[in-house]
Amino acid sequence: MASIDYTVRGGGPLAGTVTVAGDKSISHRAVILSALAEGRSEIAGLLEGEDVLGTVAAFRALGVTIDGPRDGRLTVDGVGLHGLKAPVGALDLGNSGTSMRLLAGLMAAQPFGTRLVGDESLMRRPMERVAAPLRLMGAVIETGEGGRPPLHIVGGRGLHAIEYRMPMASAQVKSAILLAALYARGRTVVIEPAPSRDHSERMLAGFGYPVHRDGATITIEGGAGPLRPVQLDVPADLSSAAFFLVAASIVPGSCLRLPRVGMNPTRRGVIDILRAMGAHIEAENETVAGGEPVADLVVRSAPLRGIAIPRELVPLAIDEFPALFIAAACAQGTTTVRGAEELRVKESDRLAVMARGLAALGVAVEEYPDGLAIRGTPLKGGVIESGGDHRVAMAFAVAGLKAADAVLVRDCRNVATSFPGFVACAKAVGFDLEVNAS
Ligand SMILES: O=C(O)C1=C[C@@H](OP(=O)(O)O)[C@@H](O)[C@H](O)C1
Numbered sequence: 333m334a335s336i337d338y339t340v341r342g343g344g345p346l347a348g349t350v351t352v353a354g355d356k357s358i359s360h361r362a363v364i365l366s367a368l369a370e371g372r373s374e375i376a377g378l379l380e381g382e383d384v385l386g387t388v389a390a391f392r393a394l395g396v397t398i399d400g401p402r403d404g405r406l407t408v409d410g411v412g413l414h415g416l417k418a419p420v421g422a423l424d425l426g427n428s429g430t431s432m433r434l435l436a437g438l439m440a441a442q443p444f445g446t447r448l449v450g451d452e453s454l455m456r457r458p459m460e461r462v463a464a465p466l467r468l469m470g471a472v473i474e475t476g477e478g479g480r481p482p483l484h485i486v487g488g489r490g491l492h493a494i495e496y497r498m499p500m501a502s503a504q505v506k507s508a509i510l511l512a513a514l515y516a517r518g519r520t521v522v523i524e525p526a527p528s529r530d531h532s533e534r535m536l537a538g539f540g541y542p543v544h545r546d547g548a549t550i551t552i553e554g555g556a557g558p559l560r561p562v563q564l565d566v567p568a569d570l571s572s573a574a575f576f577l578v579a580a581s582i583v584p585g586s587c588l589r590l591p592r593v594g595m596n597p598t599r600r601g602v603i604d605i606l607r608a609m610g611a612h613i614e615a616e617n618e619t620v621a622g623g624e625p626v627a628d629l630v631v632r633s634a635p636l637r638g639i640a641i642p643r644e645l646v647p648l649a650i651d652e653f654p655a656l657f658i659a660a661a662c663a664q665g666t667t668t669v670r671g672a673e674e675l676r677v678k679e680s681d682r683l684a685v686m687a688r689g690l691a692a693l694g695v696a697v698e699e700y701p702d703g704l705a706i707r708g709t710p711l712k713g714g715v716i717e718s719g720g721d722h723r724v725a726m727a728f729a730v731a732g733l734k735a736a737d738a739v740l741v742r743d744c745r746n747v748a749t750s751f752p753g754f755v756a757c758a759k760a761v762g763f764d765l766e767v768n769a770s
């Protein structure tokens with residue numbers, strides 16, 4: 333398959349409104365819980381990115397009738413908690429860690445077996461983190477070599493509740509356990525080492541299923557009733573908005589408006605970090621959509637300064653580090669992040685791939701096992717290997733706005749997994765961005 337490359341050149345101020353697509357994490361969960369509800373749910377604002385389309389395809393293969401998506405609208409005829417059917421063949425979840433880990437939890441509780449596979453990147457990602465707690469619940473799961481996919485899940489095991497202290501802050505692990513716990517005998521307790529995104533807890537409650545939180549402890553009782561279908565509006569994805577928050581901050585004279593962006597406190601670390609660096613971001617028209625806080629964001633360019641990013645903000649901004657590293661490269665002084673070793677097991681090793689790319693643009697970067705130190709430097713042009721990682725590709729497209737010469741970003745096809753409209757949005761507000769197939 334031809335590689336999709338971006339060429340970005342520096343330019344004038346960015347201006348206008350960017351309507352970023354629906355939140356990826358919330359979209360996955362909306363599809364999953366709608367499929368398990370008793371009756372028809374209607375979702376608006378769904379992300380039509382490949383990752384979410386993979387989750388939709390998986391539920392069709394599990395016997396759920398789903399209409400759409402069209403213009404972000406999806407109608408799901410939920411089959412109830414016990415209505416899924418055995419799929420024919422393996423479920424291929426493409427590039428999506430969220431799909432594989434959440435489905436592992438759900439499939440562990442089904443009366444039939446399943447096999448979960450993915451693309452080259454997903455087949456390298458760690459899966460023992462979900463398999464281990466699910467086995468403690470009574471599931472039988474085989475992982476591939478080194479605890480990686482494929483996942484072979486033997487069905488027909490009655491699960492029982494556990495009390496589980498998670499070793500890392502991971503919403504995917506937490507959500508896999510919560511989905512399995514819907515079917516488990518007894519009361520499951522999950523304890524988080526630090527807050528991770530809480531969309532699953534919020535959405536389960538929205539579908540009428542009781543979930544209790546007390547500090548770091550989440551409690552859920554198996555068999556506590558059906559999920560009731562809903563009408564749900566997915567907010568715009570702050571993780572996609574982050575590229576534009578950084579872009580407008582670093583290009584002098586810029587001002588962008590981003591409507592209806594998700595502002596969940598367990599997601600908004602990127603705003604707190606950028607503000608601490610001196611960014612000018614305002615939230616207007618704050619309201620609630622689909623059980624999630626949303627706001628219109630207005631960002632204006634501002635001189636940024638390097639900071640030591642507080643460790644407690646790391647899980648709250650985990651997907652935004654590629655964008656934040658570009659902000660750091662354009663800031664005055666040095667920015668350090670530590671405690672971010674999870675970045676090594678995303679779609680790529682985001683610490684290594686970002687460090688290499690920044691170095692290619694002339695930035696002084698020091699790499700630690702769990703972080704980076706980046707000294708702000710005027711960027712030169714160059715060629716960047718994205719490692720097939722959508723967030724790395726978009727981050728370096730933003731860097732191109734500030735580089736002295738063109739920045740060529742290779743292997744950008746996977747931008748379609750999380751933000752298929754990225755190029756159109758970027759061009760509409762003034763990016764000088766060319767797409768080439770090589
Ligand atoms: O639950 C989710 O929707 C996600 C959780 C995070 O992963 P971890 O659970 O591995 O931290 C994040 O990086 C991913 O993009 C989406």
Ligand SMILES: C=C(OP(=O)(O)O)C(=O)O
Nearest residue numbers: 427428429430651678679
């Ligand atoms: C890590 C990410 O997604 P996933 O784990 O679902 O592949 C991401 O979107 O940055």
